[in-house]
Amino acid sequence: MDKLRQKFIEEASEHIRDIEQSLLTLESNPDNHELIEKIFRSLHTLKGSGAMFGFEKISEFTHELETIYDLIRNNKLILGKEVFDLTLACADHLKILISDEKKDNAEINEEYRNLLEKIHEVYSGESMPGKPSANQKDKKTADTGSDLSTYYIYFKPNADIFDNGTNPLFLIDELTSLGHFMAIPYLQDIPEIETIEPYRCYTHWEVIFATSESSDTLNEIFLFVEDNCVLDIQKLANGNLVDNKKFVKRIEKLKETGKDIGIDALKIISEDLEQSVASKVKKALGDEFRTSFRDYTISSIRVASEKLDHLMNLVSELVTTQARLSLYSENDSSSELTAISENIQKLSRQLRDLAFEIVLVPIDTLITRFQRLVRDLSKELGKEVSFIAKGTETELDKTIIENLTDPLMHIIRNCIDHGIETTEERLKKGKPEQGTILLNAYHSSTNVHIEISDDGKGIDAEKVRKKAVAKGLITEDNYLTEKQIYELLFLPGFSTAEHVTDVSGRGVGMDVVKQKITNIRGEIEIESSKNAGTKLTLKVPLTLSIIDGLLVRVEDIFYLIPLSAVEKIYAINHEDIDGKFNNLIVLGGERIPYFYLRKEFNLEADNNINDQVIVIKYETQKVGLVVDEVIGEYQAVLKPLGRHYKNQEIISAATILGDGTIALVIDVNRAVNHFANIITHMEEKI
Amino acid sequence: MNNEVNTQVKSYLTFKLGDEVFAANVSKVLNILELTKITKVPKAPAYMKGVINLRGSVLPLIDTRIKFGMSETEFTNNTCILVLDIILSGESVRIGALVDAVHEVLEIDDSQILPPPSLGSKYKSEFIDGMVKLGEEFIMLLNVELIFSTDDILNLKEVTGEVKQKFGDAG
Numbered sequence: 001m002d003k004l005r006q007k008f009i010e011e012a013s014e015h016i017r018d019i020e021q022s023l024l025t026l027e028s029n030p031d032n033h034e035l036i037e038k039i040f041r042s043l044h045t046l047k048g049s050g051a052m053f054g055f056e057k058i059s060e061f062t063h064e065l066e067t068i069y070d071l072i073r074n075n076k077l078i079l080g081k082e083v084f085d086l087t088l089a090c091a092d093h094l095k096i097l098i099s100d101e102k103k104d105n106a107e108i109n110e111e112y113r114n115l116l117e118k119i120h121e122v123y124s125g126e127s128m129p130g131k132p133s134a135n136q137k138d139k140k141t142a143d144t145g146s147d148l149s150t151y152y153i154y155f156k157p158n159a160d161i162f163d164n165g166t167n168p169l170f171l172i173d174e175l176t177s178l179g180h181f182m183a184i185p186y187l188q189d190i191p192e193i194e195t196i197e198p199y200r201c202y203t204h205w206e207v208i209f210a211t212s213e214s215s216d217t218l219n220e221i222f223l224f225v226e227d228n229c230v231l232d233i234q235k236l237a238n239g240n241l242v243d244n245k246k247f248v249k250r251i252e253k254l255k256e257t258g259k260d261i262g263i264d265a266l267k268i269i270s271e272d273l274e275q276s277v278a279s280k281v282k283k284a285l286g287d288e289f290r291t292s293f294r295d296y297t298i299s300s301i302r303v304a305s306e307k308l309d310h311l312m313n314l315v316s317e318l319v320t321t322q323a324r325l326s327l328y329s330e331n332d333s334s335s336e337l338t339a340i341s342e343n344i345q346k347l348s349r350q351l352r353d354l355a356f357e358i359v360l361v362p363i364d365t366l367i368t369r370f371q372r373l374v375r376d377l378s379k380e381l382g383k384e385v386s387f388i389a390k391g392t393e394t395e396l397d398k399t400i401i402e403n404l405t406d407p408l409m410h411i412i413r414n415c416i417d418h419g420i421e422t423t424e425e426r427l428k429k430g431k432p433e434q435g436t437i438l439l440n441a442y443h444s445s446t447n448v449h450i451e452i453s454d455d456g457k458g459i460d461a462e463k464v465r466k467k468a469v470a471k472g473l474i475t476e477d478n479y480l481t482e483k484q485i486y487e488l489l490f491l492p493g494f495s496t497a498e499h500v501t502d503v504s505g506r507g508v509g510m511d512v513v514k515q516k517i518t519n520i521r522g523e524i525e526i527e528s529s530k531n532a533g534t535k536l537t538l539k540v541p542l543t544l545s546i547i548d549g550l551l552v553r554v555e556d557i558f559y560l561i562p563l564s565a566v567e568k569i570y571a572i573n574h575e576d577i578d579g580k581f582n583n584l585i586v587l588g589g590e591r592i593p594y595f596y597l598r599k600e601f602n603l604e605a606d607n608n609i610n611d612q613v614i615v616i617k618y619e620t621q622k623v624g625l626v627v628d629e630v631i632g633e634y635q636a637v638l639k640p641l642g643r644h645y646k647n648q649e650i651i652s653a654a655t656i657l658g659d660g661t662i663a664l665v666i667d668v669n670r671a672v673n674h675f676a677n678i679i680t681h682m683e684e685k686i
Numbered sequence: 687m688n689n690e691v692n693t694q695v696k697s698y699l700t701f702k703l704g705d706e707v708f709a710a711n712v713s714k715v716l717n718i719l720e721l722t723k724i725t726k727v728p729k730a731p732a733y734m735k736g737v738i739n740l741r742g743s744v745l746p747l748i749d750t751r752i753k754f755g756m757s758e759t760e761f762t763n764n765t766c767i768l769v770l771d772i773i774l775s776g777e778s779v780r781i782g783a784l785v786d787a788v789h790e791v792l793e794i795d796d797s798q799i800l801p802p803p804s805l806g807s808k809y810k811s812e813f814i815d816g817m818v819k820l821g822e823e824f825i826m827l828l829n830v831e832l833i834f835s836t837d838d839i840l841n842l843k844e845v846t847g848e849v850k851q852k853f854g855d856a857g
Contacts, residue, residue, distance in 0.1 A: 316742075557726060600728075602728070641737060642737075642780075642781070643774050644779075644781060645746060648729065650729055651728070656739055656744070661725070662739050662744060664725065664737075
């Protein structure tokens with residue numbers, strides 16, 4: 001059951017997200033009927049499944065909301081701003097309800113009641129100007145949902161029904177859990193107490209029942225007792241008669257006679273009522289509703305993300321094993337083996353590509369949250385901001401998407417809070433009243449670039465510099481280029497907001513953003529010009545699980561240096577670095593600081609070999625790493641080193657080579673930081 | 687005295703580090719491997735021996751002797767790797783532990799297990815689940831979960847010495 005609940009929560013969250021998304025689109029395009037239908041459907045599903053899994057509050061809540069949207073889709077209510085705001089607030093509250101259904105928090109309950117009240121206000125004050133107010137009966141049917149039908153069920157169990165262990169009351173209970181009902185038991189057949197046989201059933205029922213289920217479902221309930229009873233299920237009318245007061249009154253009267261009412265009498269009553277209730281309109285709407293449901297075909301399936309992780313692991317293992325196989329077949333003369341090996345190579349490549357594609361998720365999944373953020377925040381700050389997203393179909397590994405959410409949220413928050421000016425300021429500067437934040441995502445070789453730009457006031461480089469001086473991060477006479485000044489923003493504890501707001505500017509921020517982006521092997525760049533705006537570009541790799549690297553050897557251990565960091569490779573004589581104290585080497589006419597990996601890894605220097613220097617990019621400079629030998633390019637499937645190496649700074653992961661040997665992947669930035677620290681440390685000691 | 691104790695038999699794998707015999711609950715041991723090629727990870731603590739390739743995944747390898755405050759493991763024909771499944775802050779983690787030799791699987795009745803010696807607070811007796819006397823030998827039942835989830839080096843030698851004194855004299 002817990003599993004099912006979990007599933008419900010997952011699905012419900014998705015529905016809520018759908019609702020949010022549809023709403024945000026609707027806001028700019030309020031006449032889109034399809035979207036209203038979509039919201040209605042989502043609400044309806046939430047209501048149904050909520051009740052099924054015991055989330056009663058959700059069910060109740062969505063039922064009320066659904067009422068509003070039913071009115072809207074029937075053009076009886078205008079989708080105005082207050083409804084938008086209310087629905088968004090409700091969507092938020094639904095999220096809380098899903099996670100905290102069992103918690104009895106006074107605050108949540110209060111909010112719940114408030115929202116319910118507001119909903120009531122909206123749909124009871126439905127007579128909007130310009131629209132003829134709906135008449136009493138229409139409102140009633142709308143209230144109870146137009147997709148209900150009323151059935152008549154006559155159920156007379158055979159007297160020996162108890163013999164096979166059936167309790168007819170349970171059947172009635174099951175039935176009534178599906179909808180609104182009126183059950184009339186008939187007890188007159190029960191004999192006098194002296195003659196009663198306790199093992200026989202003397203009772204029969206008539207049930208009038210309003211439900212959205214089909215008559216098949218009703219029949220199913222009685223499936224096992226079909227042969228043991230007299231059963232008659234008939235559709236009485238479309239719509240819900242059970243909640244119709246006139247209908248109920250007439251039934252009550254008939255009941256007094258103590259005889260079976262019978263389908264015929266009921267039909268007459270319902271037809272009587274039908275004429276006064278505009279049920280034909282209702283029927284048409286109901287049919288439309290059903291056909292729109294049928295449009296769904298299964299074009300995608302839902303898979304647990306752990307399963308995908310597992311798939312990726314298996315594929316990685318397959319690729320590794322396949323590399324071993326091709327290595328083996330190369331050294332073997334059997335041509336058949338070569339053919340098989342090549343075939344497997346082809347297949348495993350395809351499988352790998354496909355598997356990588358499966359775990360890719362479009363950036364689109366993030367956008368709703370950002371739209372919401374921009375909408376709420378700009379309102380709160382009294383600024384007018386529109387958010388435009390381009391290239392949202394660009395796909396990224398789901399782990400990267402997960403890691404991007406917080407940094408992007410923060411950046412967008414910064415744009416609204418610090419970047420975009422207030423309306424008056426903008427008008428003074430001759431800018432359009434409404435500020436714009438543009439998110440643009442696109443592929444660039446093996447990376448994805450995500451740009452977030454605003455047309456706000458830009459970053460004041462001088463102000464940043466002064467602040468950095470005041471904070472002691474740089475000194476007054478440090479000369480920094482504009483780019484270097486922007487880099488200061490990423491230092492821990494740096495925040496330019498003059499007033500700390502609850503939106504941004506708590507001093508934790510851009511440094512955390514930078515850290516998070518670096519963690520997924522990404523980079524971040526700032527461009528800004530005064531009064532024209534700021535642009536941040538995030539460059540992130542397509543996937544975290546595979547890397548193109550340069551395979552090198554130091555003593556008997558293989559290392560992999562990410563190819564993206566490698567600039568050039570030089571061969572040098574060992575004497576060139578032997579006995580040098582300043583750790584600088586001249587390569588291609590440039591003096592480049594270098595690190596001799598044997599020394600850094602506490603191994604003995606080997607004087608007999610020719611070394612090779614790999615020049616890598618480290619921030620804005622070049623740094624050389626001296627290794628014993630460069631083997632070549634290698635596409636590696638990354639494997640974590642495990643928790644026991646969590647303090648390991650130089651090595652970020654491992655990979656398994658074709659022959660089963662492990663190669664260690666060097667985290668270039670951290671490694672250089674580490675080596676450089678050791679040197680300054682040593683200097684201090686001296 | 688043992689009549690009231692609800693006895694339960696558990697299986698333990700015994701192994702040797704130097705001359706001492708230790709045992710680990712078999713439920714924690716996934717596999718026993720022969721020595722294989724070890725890739726050393728630079729700049730790691732001494733007891734982190736490196737990583738090995740365990741059927742396509744990377745397994746961190748711990749030199750149990752160094753972890754227990756003994757000298758570094760010398761590789762012999764008997765040297766083995768125990769693949770252990772331990773829970774590290776809520777997550778199941780696999781590690782390899784080097785041992786000098788693996789002996790046998792013992793069925794030990796709960797009632798045979800003596801409580802871990804309380805040796806004063808300076809010894810970490812919580813790493814020992816209990817003791818078993820087998821013939822003349824004392825076997826220490828290790829709590830591998832705790833031992834391999836800490837970064838500390840345990841001076842187990844002092845513990846064993848102390849234990850011998852206490853129990854050896856009594857027995």
